[in-house]
Amino acid sequence: RSQDAASAAQENRAALVALAFLAAGQPLAPMLGGAAPPPGRDAAHPQRAPDMRLRGRPDWPLHLLISAALAAEGGGPLADAIGLYKEVADSRQGTGFSFGDLAADRAGTRLGLAARRDPLALQARLARGVAEDDLLPEVHDLPEDMQEPEFRRRFGGVGAPAHLALLHEIETRLDRLPLLAAGR
DSSP states (O other): OOSSHHHHHHHHHHHHHHHHHHHHTOOSGGGGTSOOOOTTOOTTSOOOOTTOOBTTBSSHHHHHHHHHHHHHHHOHHHHHHHHHHHHHHHHHHSSOBOHHHHHHHHHHHHHHHHHHHSHHHHHHHHHTOOOHHHHOOOOTTSOOOBOHHHHHHHHOSTTSHHHHHHHHHHHHHHHTSHHHHTTO
């Protein structure tokens, strides 16, 4: 509901950063000069949005919103690189490589880029309401939880043809969502 594109872009970036902090359960007070928490809130124990989920997963809002904030602030290549790095790290020492996580990351990147490229149009679209289906296509069928040896065996590693083919499939699914197609 901004008056001009420049203020809309700033407001969009601020909203995406605030939502990313909320999804991560991190307080904004340290970034705002140490403002005191509202009455009844404990600064040492930030609250997370109640049961924030996307397609039933509590981690996908975090992937989407952090990527959106990164893309709005630093651009798509930065957001994409950080998302891919996290999945590679997860394949080595975590929950495993997840193409579902990458899809949520890419959806967020597109949202963040739309917030920059046409900020007034994005605000108008969001003001009409947004459903889960507008933010992330169905991705439960994508491979998940692959440790590095399995990821390499199945997909050849990052940048290999099988990996790139599945990334292309994710992009195709995202292209079908009007809200995110603008962030391509």
